[in-house]
Amino acid sequence: MTIRTRFAPSPTGLLHVGNARAALFNFLFARHHGGEFLLRIEDTDKERSTQKAVDVIFDGLAWMGIEADAEPVFQSARQDRHTEVALELLEKGQAYKCFCTPEELTAMREKAMAEKRPPRYDGTWRDRDPSEAPEGAPYVVRLKAPREGETVIKDLVQGEVRVANAEMDDLILLRSDGTPTYLHAVVVDDHDMEITHVMRGDDHLTNTFRQAMIYRAMGWDLPHFAHLPLIHGPDGAKLSKRHGAQSVVDFREEGYLPEALCNYLLRLGWGHGDAEVLSREEQIKLFDLDGV
Incomplete structure (x- = not known):
């Protein structure tokens, strides 16, 4: 079995560092296991999705050195x-x-x-x-x-x-206008893209219970799920705009190197002994979910 992970952001704003970390974890997990990392743009919210946000996602991932193994899938094209x-x-x-x-x-x-x-x-x-x-x-x-x-x-x-x-x-x-809901579209896309591991923030855990029912109703095998701990601000609350710079672009414009940001995000919720600074090659070699 070829392991396939995916990063599936909604293009409704900037590339949040929490999303960037999810992308990094999915990318490293796929590379570690000799699998494939895919990108899906979940742009079914026509009112809030913008091309500018899509460009920011592509730009941020490229700057971080996170490269998909196939052309991105746009959810809106699969209605x-x-x-x-x-x-x-x-x-x-x-x-x-x-x-x-x-x-x-x-x-x-x-x-x-x-x-x-x-x-x-x-x-x-x-x-x-x-x-x-x-x-x-x-x-x-x-x-x-x-x-x-x-x-x-x-x-x-x-x-x-x-x-x-x-x-x-x-x-x-x-919905009554015939458009699919987000929870339904995600299941169909993950099944058709043959995603084997869904790795996302643990704020999606409730969604997973509901989506599992769709998989089972269709007679489809469920992927493996891994719900990652969220990044919190200094006050203990889930990271939000009030905590300051939160987008990948912000860090780039402030002069941070992509290697530094990726190493920092990797160490938020994952560890390997006393290792603090890891090259991309070392990250791929060492990263697995037992360290989360």
Whole structure:
């Protein structure tokens, strides 16, 4: 098996150092195992995605010496494929059409909060016949997620993590305008790109439980997941703009060398004995997830 990792940023802003570290870890892991490192631009948010942000991502990665092994994939170009898989799940009875109006969903949330329950979709249309809906009514396509048992992820960093399926609702695959949601598109793209290891921040762990349900509904093998510890600011909070320079471009413009930034980011959450300064060749030789 050829190990394949990916870095999949959204072009909605600058290349954050947290994202840059994720790219570095994915790149080094693939190189260490003789595999392939791929790049995917998740540009389905048409309102916020910009070409300027895409250029900044390419520029920042090139400056850091992080080179993909194939041409980048643009998620927006794959919408037909995302829709195809959602409709296949619908045909298989693994998904269904939900005709709830915005007002009904708001009332559902307010009722749950008043009863001190998490505001989740209650499955109103899960087992109803679509013919009961008004003719021509808009609908979303929702995954018919399992309600019994647990979803278990054997994470390569966090260990075994699990959640009761009753804690999760039926996630939306296709919006009422027919566009795919982010969580659905990512699963289809990772499967089609034959990604074997998904390495990303542990703020995505909740997403992983939901995405695992899509994999299983399609009968696809799950990739190996590794959720990395986040970078925090001096106050202990997740890194944000208020903590100062946070983009790769900022560090370059302040005169830092790419070798210095990469070495620093590598040592945030990974270590090898007392080694402090490592060349790129040494990084590739030594990097593996057991040091995270």
